[in-house]
Amino acid sequence: MLFGAALILGGAQAHAQFLSDPPPVPPASIPQVHTPSGPAISLAPPSGPATVPGLPPSVTQTPAVTSTLAPSTAQAAATQGGLALTARFGKDLPVVNGGLIWRVYSDKLGPNGATQLIREDRAAAPVIPLAPGTYVVHVSLGLVGDVRTVTVKQDTDRETFDLPAGGLRVEGRVGSSKIPPNQIVFSVYKGSQFDVGSSERAPIAQNVSAGDVLLVPDGTYYLVSNYGDANSIVRSDIRVQASKLTDVVVTHRAAVITLKLVSDKGGEALANTAWSVITPAGDVVKESIGAFPRVVLAEGEYRAIAKNDGKVFERPFKVTNGVDGEVEVLSR
Numbered sequence: 001m002l003f004g005a006a007l008i009l010g011g012a013q014a015h016a017q018f019l020s021d022p023p024p025v026p027p028a029s030i031p032q033v034h035t036p037s038g039p040a041i042s043l044a045p046p047s048g049p050a051t052v053p054g055l056p057p058s059v060t061q062t063p064a065v066t067s068t069l070a071p072s073t074a075q076a077a078a079t080q081g082g083l084a085l086t087a088r089f090g091k092d093l094p095v096v097n098g099g100l101i102w103r104v105y106s107d108k109l110g111p112n113g114a115t116q117l118i119r120e121d122r123a124a125a126p127v128i129p130l131a132p133g134t135y136v137v138h139v140s141l142g143l144v145g146d147v148r149t150v151t152v153k154q155d156t157d158r159e160t161f162d163l164p165a166g167g168l169r170v171e172g173r174v175g176s177s178k179i180p181p182n183q184i185v186f187s188v189y190k191g192s193q194f195d196v197g198s199s200e201r202a203p204i205a206q207n208v209s210a211g212d213v214l215l216v217p218d219g220t221y222y223l224v225s226n227y228g229d230a231n232s233i234v235r236s237d238i239r240v241q242a243s244k245l246t247d248v249v250v251t252h253r254a255a256v257i258t259l260k261l262v263s264d265k266g267g268e269a270l271a272n273t274a275w276s277v278i279t280p281a282g283d284v285v286k287e288s289i290g291a292f293p294r295v296v297l298a299e300g301e302y303r304a305i306a307k308n309d310g311k312v313f314e315r316p317f318k319v320t321n322g323v324d325g326e327v328e329v330l331s332r
Contacts, residue, residue, distance in 0.1 A: 080129040080130060080131055080132075081129075081130060081131070081132050081152040081153050081154050081155060081156065081157065082127055082128065082129055082130065082152070082155070082156035082157065083104070083127070083128045083129075083130050083135070083137070083150065083152055083156070083157050083159065084125070084126075084127045084128075084156050084157070084158045084159070085102055085121075085125065085126050085127075085128065085137065085139070085159055085160075085161070086124075086125045086158075086159075086160045086161070087100055087124075087139055087141065087160070087161045087162070087163050088160060088161075088162060088163070089162070089163060089164060089165060089242045089243035090162050090163075090164050090242050090243070091162065093242060093243050094243060095124075095125075096124065096141060096163060096165075097124050098124050099141050099142065099215070100122065100123075100124060100139055100140070100141055101120070101122055101139065101140045101141075102119075102120065102121040102122070102123075102126055102128075102137065102138075102139050103117060103119070103120050103137070103138045103139075104117075104118045104119040104120075104121075104128060104130065104135050104136070104137050105117055105118060105135065105136040105137075105138070106118055106135065106136075107133075107134040107135060107136055107149065115136075118130070118135065127156065130152045131152070132152050132153050132154060133151070133152060134149060134150070134151050134152075135149070135150055135151075135152060136148070136149050136150075137149075137150055137159065137161075139161050139163065141163045141165045141215055142165060142214065142215020142216065143204060143205065143214070143215060143216050143217070144163045144164065144165040144215060144216065144217050145163075146161045146162065146163060148161065164217055164218045164242040165215045165216065165217065165218070165242060165243075166215070166216060166217075166218045166240035166241050166242050166243065166244050166245070166246060167213050167214070167215055167240075167244065167245035167246065168188070168213070168214045168215075168216055168221070168238070168240055168245075168246050168248065169211065169212065169213050169214070169245060169246070169247050169248070170186050170208065170210060170223060170225070170247075170248045170249075170250060171210045171211060171247075171248075171249055171250070172184040172210060172225055172227055172249075172250045172251075172252060173249055173250070173251050173252070174227075174251070174252050174253070174254055174255070174321065174322050175251075175321065175322040177322065179210070179227055179252065181209050181210040181211055183227060183228060183296070184210055184225060184226065184227045184228075184252075185206075185207050185208065185209065185225075185226050186208040186209075186210070186223050186224065186225050186226075186250075187203040187205065187206040187207070187208065187223070187224045187226075188203055188204055188205045188206075188208060188214065188216070188221055188222075188223055189201050189202075189203050189204065189221060189222050189223075189224070190204055190219065190220075190221055191220060191221070191222065192220055192222055192237050193222040193235050193236075193237055194237070198222070203224075204216065204221075213245070216240055217240075217242075218240055218241050218242040219239075219240060220237065220238070220239055220240075221237070221238055221239075221240060222235055222236060222237045222238070223235065223236045223238060223248065223250065225250040225252070227252045227254055227296050228254070228256075228295065228296025228297075229286075229296070230277070230285050230286040230295050230296055230297055230298075231285050231286075231297060231298050232252050232253075232254035232296050232297065232298045233298075234250050234251070234252055236248070236250055252298075253298060253299045253321040253322075254296055254297060254298045254299060254319070254321065254322075255296070255297065255299065255319050255320060255321065255322060255323050255324050255325070256294055256295070256296050256324040257294070257295055257296075257297055257317075257319060257324070257325060257326070257327055258292050258293070258294050258325070258326045258327070259275050259277075259288075259292060259293050259294075259295065259304055259306070259326075259327050259329070260291070260292045260326055260327070260328045260329070261273045261291075261306040261308055261313065261328075261329050261331055262328050262329070262330060262331065263330070263331050263332070264330070265328060265330065266328075269291040269292045270291065270308055270331060271290075271291045272289070272291075272308065272309075273289065273290065273291060273306050273307065273308045274287075274288075274289050274306070274307040274308070275287065275288045275289065275290070275293055275304065275305070275306055275307075276304075276305040276307075277295060277297065277302050277303070277304055277305075278302065278303050278305065279300070279301075279302060279303075280301055280302075280303070285297065285302065292326075297319045298319070299319045299320060299321040300318070300319055301316065301317075301318050301319075302316070302317055302318070302319065303315070303316050303317075304316075304317060304327050304329055306329045306331070308331060311331070313329050313330065313331050313332075314329065315327065315328075315329045315330075
């Protein structure tokens with residue numbers, strides 16, 4: 001079950017986990033289909049960065065960091081032009097106020113045949129001094145990126161890049177209870193789960209923690225939510241819009257079950273017990289070893305099989321949504 005709502009994304013700053021240095025997936029690879037699953041609320045006013053109540057502390061303005069990687073830039077100071085760079089979420093949409101990584105490359109390969117990185121900058125709107133010539137500029141915001149060839153002359157050349165990025169933040173619930181972030185992870189795939197070949201796609205992001213903000217190109221995606229490591233798995237289609245932060249709540253129907261092999265009802269759990277949880281059809285859902293393992297199971301009917309000291313014991317049990325409990329198996 002899925003509930004979605006679009007909130008303000010203050011300049012669409014990304015969590016550091018999704019702003020790694022390697023160039024991101026280009027936006028053209030994400031289909032732009034379907035409609036959002038909730039009302040879209042407009043961004044903060046475009047005049048400067050905004051703070052957004054409720055956003056995690058990690059979603060902050062990225063400090064400006066510049067680094068010169070090619071000495072030729074300084075040597076050409078007397079004849080430098082300038083490159084003024086800005087990015088926006090799209091035509092008639094606000095500018096991006098942070099979270100950007102700008103890279104300027106030479107348009108010619110270096111002596112070793114590799115592309116030569118001349119300058120890197122993480123300011124929102126840098127003005128980069130460059131000797132006149134032709135360069136390749138790459139900009140990334142989370143998993144959204146764009147690249148362009150530019151020509152610098154004696155004066156300042158101004159370039160604006162469109163980055164149709166939207167934010168995605170997910171959490172999980174069982175009933176009205178929030179699932180602890182360390183018990184649930186999400187994987188994000190492009191397109192819809194109902195598209196042909198969707199089961200063969202690789203995720204664009206995996207092991208995403210609840211509450212993290214992931215910046216992706218606008219379009220349709222599907223989430224795979226894993227609560228625990230057994231069979232509580234939910235798949236949900238969602239729609240992300242440029243310049244919007246979409247909050248998604250994925251609802252699982254499951255419970256946490258503790259297994260115990262005991263000599264008498266209410267007795268101490270026996271150590272060194274091997275466990276198997278199976279469905280009525282005989283499919284193995286979870287295997288573990290221990291005195292009282294805990295397992296998250298989707299609601300339904302199961303059998304617990306315990307092996308201890310060369311003997312096998314079992315018991316049927318039922319999992320009710322949101323009702324955590326113990327399942328005792330008697331060793332007789």
